[in-house]
Amino acid sequence: MSAPLLGVADLTVEFPTRRGILRALDAVSFAIAPGEILGMVGESGAGKSLTGAAIIGLLAPPGRIAGGEVRLEGARIDHLPAEAMRRIRGRRIGAIFQDPLTTLNPLYTIGRQLTETIRTHLPMSAAEARTRAIRWLDEVGIPAAARRIDAYPHEFSGGQRQRVVIALALCAEPRLVIADEPTTALDVSIQAQIIALLKRLAREHGTAVLLITHDMGVIAETADRVAVMYAGRIAEIGPVAEVIRAPAHPYTEGLMASIPPLEHRLERLAQIEGAMPRLNAIPDGCAFHPRCPRAIDRCRGERPALTPAGATMAACLLAHA
Amino acid sequence: MIVFILARLLQAIPVLIAVGVIAFAMFRYVGDPIGAMLGQDYSDAHRAELMHKLGLDQPAYVQFFRFLWNALHGNFGISYRVGEPVATLFAQRLPATLELAITATVLAVLVAIPAGVYAGIWPRSWVSRALMVGSLLGVSLPTFLIGVLLILAFSVQLGWLPSFGRGHVVHLGFWTTGFLTLSGLRALVLPAITLGMFELTLIMRLVRAEMLEVLRSDYIKFARARGLRARTIYFGHALKNTLVPVITIIGLQLGGVVAYSVVTETVFQWPGVGLLFIQSVAAADIPVMAAYLLLVGVVFVTINLVVDLLYYAVDPRLRVERPGHGR
Structure with a gap:
């Protein structure tokens, strides 16, 4: 792997x-290489979104x-002064949020929101920023971008709005984008389009x-590698194909078994017994041991490290085979 | 847009007619102007003659339409108390009230919005807490008490500012203004603070509550994630989203301030329509009271129309075409 981004x-x-x-x-420890797509999965409350926010x-x-x-291109960015961190957001790390119906300011045209983002980070005149905004709208697949740029968010459909959000996240060309549940709030038919768009733009x-x-x-469709989170910790991380084919952690195994297979119908979907512990009641040792079908005594007292x-x-x- | 304005104006007509009916009912049924005019000793013939002269022997609806017709022409009758046309009295006094009300509102808005934004951004700071406690006082202290306390402090104890009147005024055609002389401006300070205090605290608390709400919204989080400057986020994105309710309250309060400046004008002997109204009530001067009622109605209707137009300007989602004209 090349030097991490x-x-x-x-x-x-x-x-x-x-x-x-x-x-x-x-x-939590992981790295993302330039141009890589790292997926992060887990149940609600596992700490996925928190990782992005942190x-x-x-x-x-x-x-x-x-x-x-947290290091970005080698330099630490945790505990940076607020102003230095602000310059990084949008310029070097973009963000895409879950619900496109609420992430755009309803009172401003999308063009204004795009150009203000561009001009905050890049030294451009208003006219240059507008040209760039139109190009980005075009790139994320908004038809008639030159005309639609002066429309307000409520004049777009949910899928189109998420395209606008993607344009907003990418318009200052950050090297990294954190996409927090970018398709969860969308229709299933739109989800695939948005994922394909994200993948193409990243490439x-x-x-x-x-x-x-x-x-x-x-x-499975998008990522190069995947990190599986459980109770604020990474349970397993590795190439997507390997994690799906041969999960090494019993939680990942349970997660994979709960995905309905396409080839044949099941009477009943496998599920993991119990629920993820609340933050104030994470057990000692391995956080998963109360629900783990293969837990042994050692799991109760010893916290496992992330090892190959x-x-x-x-x-x-x-x-550890 | 023009259709919208016309529709709103049409809606305003029934409101004003209702106000007119109430004002007219005051004329007819509150007190007995004839008795007041004739004094203790009079004959039935005298009474009948005077009623005929004043048109009071005609049917109620005729009288009502005559009242409306006259009102539309700016004729509100003669004041019982002063013996001058009501319209003249109002024309003399309206500038004083409007200048006071507008100064009070501008003052309130200029202080309340920055203070509310500050308290919304840093709700836990010491200054915000002080503002909130102070605003509770402003909301709960009665206006006359604030006025009296201000007079006590700044006029009686410190002797900095006059405690009554309008100072020297300058006549500009039909308008008299206190804005152009030092004594006029000095006289304006205490009444404007008194009148604006309630409005100020109300707007400040509203802006703060709305800011707290808006700052939690996804589009503010996203604006932060886009790396926008704090100034842009707070004043460009957050404040504008608080404006619709804030404009509503400012509008209603401006109406209230014009209409109910009665107390402040009394405390400071401010020669406006509020003071005129109080003096007229004391003298049962019904033409003045009725005209005041109509004036307040017109002020409220006008302000509501302006507020609706401002919604339009602020929020693009309201500019939706009607069904059938949409795309």
């Missing part, structure tokens, strides 16, 4: 509350980075993507 090491995020400190991300420095207070580091512009989703199908297991890396004591 983004390096996350032992990233820990905590929320101080009245009843003690909640650890929402616990020593990287771009937009944790909702009182959440804070309590440990570890054409050499943009790396952190693709956060709970949809394993989207990951076959073609992937897994945080499981049993996975």
Whole structure:
């Protein structure tokens, strides 16, 4: 792997509350290479979105980075001053959010929102920024971009709005885009188009993507590698094909088994017993052991590190074949 | 757009007619102007003669339409108390009230919006908490008390500002203004603060609440993720999204300020229509009271129309074509 574009090491995020400190991300480490698409899956509350928010420095207070580091092209960007971090957002790390119906300001034309983003980050005249905005709208597949640029968000469909959001995230040509559930709020028929668009743009512009989703199908179709999150930790990370074909962590295994196969009908879909623990009740040792069908005594007391297991890396004591 | 304005104007007509009916009913049924004019000793013939002269022996609807017709021509009758045309009295006093109301509102808006934005952005800061506690006082203290306290502090104790009147005014055609002389401006300070205080605190609390709400929205989070400057986010994106309710309240309050400047004008002996109204109530001067009622109705209807037009300007989602004209 070439030098990573983004390096996350032992990233820990905590929320101080009245009843003690909640650890929402616990020593999360991964890297993204230039141009790579890293998928991140997990249940709601596993810490996927939080990872994205922590990287771009937009944790909702009182959440804070309590440990570890985030490096962008080698330089640390956690705990940067607010103004320095602002210059990174949009310019070097773009972001795409879940619901395109609410991520655009309803009171401004999309052209205004595009040009203000472009001119915030790039030294351009209003006319140049407008030309660039039209080119980006064209690139994300908005028909008649030169005319539609002066339309308001409510004049676009949901899928089109997500295309506009993508244009907004990419218009200053960041090297990395964090896409947080970019298709979850869309119709199934639109989802595939948006994913295809994202994939094409990432390839054409050499943009790396952190693709956060709970949809394993989207990951399988799009990502180069996948990180599986559970209770604020990475359970397994590795090339998508390997993780799907031969998952090394029992949680990943359960996750894969719960995807309905296309070839044959099942009487009943496999499911993992129980539910993910709440943040204030994460068990000692392996966070997954109460639900794990293969748990042994050691799992209760010893926290597994992320270590190579076959073609992937897994945080499981049993996975080291 | 023009259709919209016309539709709103048509809607305003029934409202104004209703106000007219109430004003007219005051004429007919509150007190007995004839008795007041004739004094203690009079004969039935005197009474009948005067009623005929004043047109009071005609059917109610005839009187009503005559009242409306006259009102439309700016003729509101003669004041019982002063013996001058009501329209003249109002023309003399309206500039004072309007200048006071507008100054109070401008003052309130200029202070309330920055303060509300600040308190919305940093709700936990010491300054925000102080603003909120202070605003509770502003909302709950009665206007006359604020006025009296201000007079006590700045006129009686410190002697900085006059406690009553309008100072020297300059006549500009039909308009008299206190804006152009130092004494006029000095006289304006205390009444404007008194009148604007409630409005100020109300707008500030509203802006703060709306800002808190808007700053949680996805498009603000996305604006942050796009790396926009804090200034752009707060004043360009967030504040504009708070404007629709804020404009509504400013509009309603401006109407309220014009209509109910009665208390402030009384405290400061401000020679406006509010003071005129209070003096007329004391003297049962019904033509003045009725005209005041109509004036307040017109002010409210006008402001509501302006507010609706401002919604249009602020929020593009309201500029939807009617069904059948859409694309």
